[in-house]
Amino acid sequence: MALFCAALIGxxxxxxxxxxxxxxxxxxxxxVPQAQFAGFYMAQQKGxxxxxxxxxxxxxxGPGRDPMQLLAEGGLDVCTTFLSTALKARADGAPVVNIGQxxxxxxxxxxxxxxxGIQSPxxxxxxxxxxxxxxxxxxxxxxKKFNVKPVLIPQLYSFNLFLRGGADVVSAMWYxxxxxxxxxxxxxxxxxxxxxxxxxLNFPEDGVYCMTRLLKDRPETCRRFMRAVADxxxxxxxxxxxxxxxxxxxxxxxxxxxxxxxxxxxxAKMKDLVLPEGxxxxxxxxxxxxxxxVAEAMVDTGMLTTIVPYNEFYENCAQ
Numbered sequence: 001m002a003l004f005c006a007a008l009i010g011x012x013x014x015x016x017x018x019x020x021x022x023x024x025x026x027x028x029x030x031x032v033p034q035a036q037f038a039g040f041y042m043a044q045q046k047g048x049x050x051x052x053x054x055x056x057x058x059x060x061x062g063p064g065r066d067p068m069q070l071l072a073e074g075g076l077d078v079c080t081t082f083l084s085t086a087l088k089a090r091a092d093g094a095p096v097v098n099i100g101q102x103x104x105x106x107x108x109x110x111x112x113x114x115x116x117g118i119q120s121p122x123x124x125x126x127x128x129x130x131x132x133x134x135x136x137x138x139x140x141x142x143x144k145k146f147n148v149k150p151v152l153i154p155q156l157y158s159f160n161l162f163l164r165g166g167a168d169v170v171s172a173m174w175y176x177x178x179x180x181x182x183x184x185x186x187x188x189x190x191x192x193x194x195x196x197x198x199x200x201l202n203f204p205e206d207g208v209y210c211m212t213r214l215l216k217d218r219p220e221t222c223r224r225f226m227r228a229v230a231d232x233x234x235x236x237x238x239x240x241x242x243x244x245x246x247x248x249x250x251x252x253x254x255x256x257x258x259x260x261x262x263x264x265x266x267x268a269k270m271k272d273l274v275l276p277e278g279x280x281x282x283x284x285x286x287x288x289x290x291x292x293x294v295a296e297a298m299v300d301t302g303m304l305t306t307i308v309p310y311n312e313f314y315e316n317c318a319q
Contacts, residue, residue, distance in 0.1 A: 022055035033250040035266035043232025052224035100284035103206040127168040130155035175269035226318040284318025
């Protein structure tokens with residue numbers, strides 16, 4: 001018994017020493033817990049952060065919590081956000097840098113009814129279109145590309161205006177709101193979908209960001225974090241049922257109104273966005289031409305005046 005107790009004490013001391021050796025890191029996804037961030041959750045659940053010597057605290061994102069602002073103020077070490085959002089923050093004086101691009105393909109859609117008569121983006125002229133004010137870069141770039149002037153209405157969290165016929169076109173994310181439209185009683189064959197990436201406007205979305213100071217002072221920390229994140233995403237896609245268990249525990253803790261069916265849809269669509277065909281081993285990649293496409297569109301729409309050089313804004317720490 002004495003030997004057994006001594007062994008337990010020794011094990012406890014070893015675990016305590018291991019915990020003290022871990023480097024703390026504060027991370028926040030840019031929205032509420034959901035399958036959109038499955039890889040980050042599974043990296044924690046399966047101990048991938050610990051394997052990389054990190055004690056990662058995942059803070060809950062959501063309304064009223066701006067990760068870019070918290071990052072700039074020192075309340076976070078790492079966060080996720082859209083590429084366009086980070087470019088705007090950089091232009092506004094926050095020295096943020098992309099250390100890994102997670103979502104490779106844009107998930108943003110415009111959705112209309114098949115009976116609307118809208119066959120292509122050129123048919124949007126004069127039609128009522130709802131867009132999210134915080135995701136207006138791609139819509140405005142699309143309208144300019146096709147030289148159309150729709151009637152724009154800010155989109156809120158409800159689809160009621162569209163469902164009741166008050167809007168011709170609604171914005172949606174492929175992994176989220178499009179499924180909600182189907183759950184509202186609409187069938188796929190009743191809808192026509194316009195994907196921005198099919199019109200030369202693929203704007204990569206979720207990326208991982210930190211301040212340039214962190215990358216400069218602790219580059220290996222950034223690399224270890226991104227290695228764990230990449231492992232987390234691969235594990236999530238290979239073990240969807242286990243991943244959904246973890247996701248549902250997090251959404252229930254955060255009191256997010258959702259279902260396992262919806263989160264399963266989201267996880268499946270995230271796989272196509274994170275590991276699109278032809279890039280199935282390149283988590284973290286942000287091609288220079290796609291970076292410039294977004295930056296130039298922001299200059300063209302007046303959101304930016306200058307473009308930060310690609311090699312100053314991005315370093316793939318997931319490699």
